[in-house]
Amino acid sequence: MTDxxxxxxxxxxxxxxxGVWGSERVSPPIAESDIRKWAIAVYWPETPPAIFWDPExxxxxxxxxxxxxxxxxxxxxxxxxxxxxxxxxxxxxEKPKRKLRGMNGGQVETYGVPMRPGDxxxxxxxxxxxxxxxxxxxxxxFSYSEMEWHNQDGELVKRRVSTAILY
Amino acid sequence: xxINVYFEDxxxxxxxxxxxxxxDFMHWNRYAAVNDEFIPIHMDDExxxxxxxxxxxxxxxNLRYAYIVNALQDWMGDEGQIREIGCQFRxxxxxxxxxxVTGTVTEKLVEDGEHRIKLDIDVVNQNGDPTCPGHAxxxxxxxx
Numbered sequence: 001m002t003d004x005x006x007x008x009x010x011x012x013x014x015x016x017x018x019g020v021w022g023s024e025r026v027s028p029p030i031a032e033s034d035i036r037k038w039a040i041a042v043y044w045p046e047t048p049p050a051i052f053w054d055p056e057x058x059x060x061x062x063x064x065x066x067x068x069x070x071x072x073x074x075x076x077x078x079x080x081x082x083x084x085x086x087x088x089x090x091x092x093x094e095k096p097k098r099k100l101r102g103m104n105g106g107q108v109e110t111y112g113v114p115m116r117p118g119d120x121x122x123x124x125x126x127x128x129x130x131x132x133x134x135x136x137x138x139x140x141x142f143s144y145s146e147m148e149w150h151n152q153d154g155e156l157v158k159r160r161v162s163t164a165i166l167y
Numbered sequence: 168x169x170i171n172v173y174f175e176d177x178x179x180x181x182x183x184x185x186x187x188x189x190x191d192f193m194h195w196n197r198y199a200a201v202n203d204e205f206i207p208i209h210m211d212d213e214x215x216x217x218x219x220x221x222x223x224x225x226x227x228x229n230l231r232y233a234y235i236v237n238a239l240q241d242w243m244g245d246e247g248q249i250r251e252i253g254c255q256f257r258x259x260x261x262x263x264x265x266x267x268v269t270g271t272v273t274e275k276l277v278e279d280g281e282h283r284i285k286l287d288i289d290v291v292n293q294n295g296d297p298t299c300p301g302h303a304x305x306x307x308x309x310x311x
Contacts, residue, residue, distance in 0.1 A: 034201075041197040042233035044188075051245045061245045070249050071229070071236045076203040104228065106255030106301070111248070 006098060008132060009141040009166060017127045025123045027074035032117040035068045042069065067114040070158070074121045105142065105163030112156035120152045128161065137167040171244030174275065174282035174309040183270035183286070186238035190226050191262050198230045226260030231290050231299050238268035239288075239305055247307040250283065254301030258292070265293040270303065281306040 032055075039048035050057040051067060058066045068074075115121065128146040132139065143164045149157040188194065192210075199205050204227055207214035212223030232254065239249050260266060267290065274285040283306050290299040 038201045041194075041201040042230065042237060044194050044197050049240065049245065063245070069233070069236055069240070071233050073202050076201065078203075104256050106253065108251065108253035110251045114248070 006139070009098075009100065009139060010130065010132065014127060014130065014143075018130075019126060019128065021124045021126045023124075025075065025078075027121040027123070030068065030072075030074050030115055030117055030119045030121070032066055034074070035066060035072060035115075035117065038072050039069060042071070063114065063116075065116060067116055070109070070111045070114065072115055074115065074119070075123060100141075100166045102167075103165040105165040107160055107162040109158060109160045111158055113151065115151070115157055119157075121149050121157060122151075123147060123149050135167070139167065141166040170246045170308055171242060172247060172307045174284070174307050175311070177272055177275060177284055177307070179272050179274060181272045183238060183242040183268075183272075186234065186241060186268040187265055188234060189263060189265045190230070190260060192224070194230065195224070195226055198227055198233070202227075202229060204229065220259055220261075222261050224262065226262075226264070228256045228260075228299075231256070231260055231266065234266060234268050234290060235288055235299065235301075235303070238270065239286075239303055242270070243305055243307055247305055249303065249305050250281075251304040252288070252301065253303075254288065254299045256299055258296055258298040260292075260298065266290050266298070267292075273302075282309045 032053075036048075036053040039052035042048070051061060051063070052069060053066065055066055058064075125145060125147045128144045130141055130143045132141050134140070143166060145162050145164065147158075147160045147162070149159075151157050195209050199209060206227075208218045208220075209224055209227055215222070215224040232252070235252055235254065236249060239252075240247075243249075268288065269291060270286045270288045272284055272286050276283050276285075283304055286303045286305070288299075288301050288303050289297045291297055
């Protein structure tokens with residue numbers, strides 16, 4: 001059987017998931033040392049700004065204490081249990097209409113309140129929308145995913161809309 | 168408290184101070200350690216070549232994004248806040264590349280009670296190639 005060009009790259013699974021928020025993930029409480037190590041890594045080999053590691057200095061700023069850089073990831077290093085692995089392995093996957101190649105089409109992140117030590121962040125994701133058109137790569141799907149983070153007080157920390165290009 | 172930039176002192180066309188890093192495994196491995204991003208293409212030259220990058224392992228897009236955050240943070244100081252960053256990853260961060268974040272002010276506005284500055288941003292390599300063009304919106308304090 002030949003790999004004939006389909007009329008659309010949109011799958012039934014995508015149509016079902018469009019606009020629907022998936023299950024939430026909750027981060028462990030953010031530790032001051034998590035923020036300090038993050039700042040050291042992203043500023044390496046220079047010393048990061050004191051707002052990320054010096055409580056005394058940070059207390060005198062508008063923030064009143066240490067905050068995390070906006071790109072800080074509180075979901076790094078999750079505990080993955082054997083049960084989680086089994087559930088992932090069992091999840092059925094819909095086959096694409098043909099073998100697709102993908103590219104990261106970029107992202108837009110908007111920021112609300114900053115993350116602080118002790119915060120617990122809840123994340124949710126959804127497939128927001130897509131568009132499909134002919135490009136020099138042939139039939140191309142631009143898929144837009146949305147991710148939101150809220151803190152324990154329900155305040156928006158971050159919203160990311162990312163574009164995946166599939167062809 | 169560090170106030171580097173007041174709204175009134177910024178003009179359209181101003182550029183932010185260039186923010187540079189020469190990147191290699193020392194940077195990438197540290198970032199992998201904090202972001203739990205142990206992906207072979209960023210750690211192993213063979214894996215990088217298998218992914219069709221002749222020069223071997225290459226840097227993380229997330230770290231390049233962090234450099235944009237850092238450049239804006241260092242320019243604004245601690246009383247400012249990043250409200251939005253959008254960018255596209257256009258080129259690979261090769262080992263020993265010197266990446267420089269650039270930014271040019273495109274608009275100033277007062278919106279929702281905040282003094283906001285819009286910028287065009289990019290991360291260029293040592294050859295001047297744009298690797299991450301995009302935009303940013305930050306808020307900074309006003310004198311009045």
